[in-house]
Amino acid sequence: MKFLSVIGHWLIDILFGFSASEKALNKELLKIHEQTPSEPIPTLKYHPNPLATMSALDVHGISKPKTCDCCGRKTNITCGIFGINFIPNEYSHVKKAEVEPQLCLHCIANGSATTKFDGKFIDPDASDCPIHDPEKRDELAFRTLGTYSHRVSLWLTCCDDYCALIDCDQSGYVIEIRGIKHKLKKRWLASEGSKIYTFEDVQKALDVGTHIGYLFRCIHCKKYRLYLDKRK
Ligand SMILES: [Zn+2]
Numbered sequence: 001m002k003f004l005s006v007i008g009h010w011l012i013d014i015l016f017g018f019s020a021s022e023k024a025l026n027k028e029l030l031k032i033h034e035q036t037p038s039e040p041i042p043t044l045k046y047h048p049n050p051l052a053t054m055s056a057l058d059v060h061g062i063s064k065p066k067t068c069d070c071c072g073r074k075t076n077i078t079c080g081i082f083g084i085n086f087i088p089n090e091y092s093h094v095k096k097a098e099v100e101p102q103l104c105l106h107c108i109a110n111g112s113a114t115t116k117f118d119g120k121f122i123d124p125d126a127s128d129c130p131i132h133d134p135e136k137r138d139e140l141a142f143r144t145l146g147t148y149s150h151r152v153s154l155w156l157t158c159c160d161d162y163c164a165l166i167d168c169d170q171s172g173y174v175i176e177i178r179g180i181k182h183k184l185k186k187r188w189l190a191s192e193g194s195k196i197y198t199f200e201d202v203q204k205a206l207d208v209g210t211h212i213g214y215l216f217r218c219i220h221c222k223k224y225r226l227y228l229d230k231r232k
């Protein structure tokens with residue numbers, strides 16, 4: 001809500017002729033996307049800023065803290081287990097849950113959430129290149145939170161490791177505000193069946209909303225990669 005209200009504020013500024021330059025606007029938007037959490041968050045190797053991807057929500061100043069259904073602690077930063085596309089095993093009791101369990105990031109980072117609710121967050125085989133190291137596979141499957149509302153079909157890789165998901169682009173502005181367009185041109189991939197051949201197609205797909213862009217960054221060589229997934 002804070003995000004929308006700030007955009008609204010900027011739009012009003014523009015309409016009334018008080019606008020800052022586009023660059024300043026982008027800087028402001030990026031700041032919102034990289035908001036500082038109201039409480040310390042644990043290290044999530046492959047999904048380091050879940051507030052930027054909107055997979056977790058910081059309710060500080062908006063509503064009361066929530067209780068984690070795994071460890072029982074009260075926290076401002078949680079995510080709903082269904083919202084982040086938890087993949088339950090056959091006999092997982094979460095399948096029968098009537099109320100969506102809330103998880104704190106600590107229970108995700110230390111693996112207790114996937115143990116308690118019996119399942120995984122991400123399929124380690126759903127990557128563009130196979131990763132064989134069992135430690136890396138377990139980190140992705142059991143200690144990396146998934147993406148909000150729509151499961152990313154492919155987790156991108158680089159330098160023989162999974163990349164870190166750093167942002168979700170629902171409307172084509174993330175690439176713009178991060179100023180990384182020129183770095184991405186040869187490092188994007190689109191979901192099967194997508195007619196995306198040029199970088200202009202990439203931007204169009206994000207602008208018209210047929211695809212969601214998942215922006216990854218290699219944790220070794222630091223290169224950016226983008227995956228375009230068709231909205232289901
Ligand atoms: Zn917890």
Ligand SMILES: [Zn+2]
Binds near residue numbers: 158159219221222223
């Ligand atoms: Zn790399």
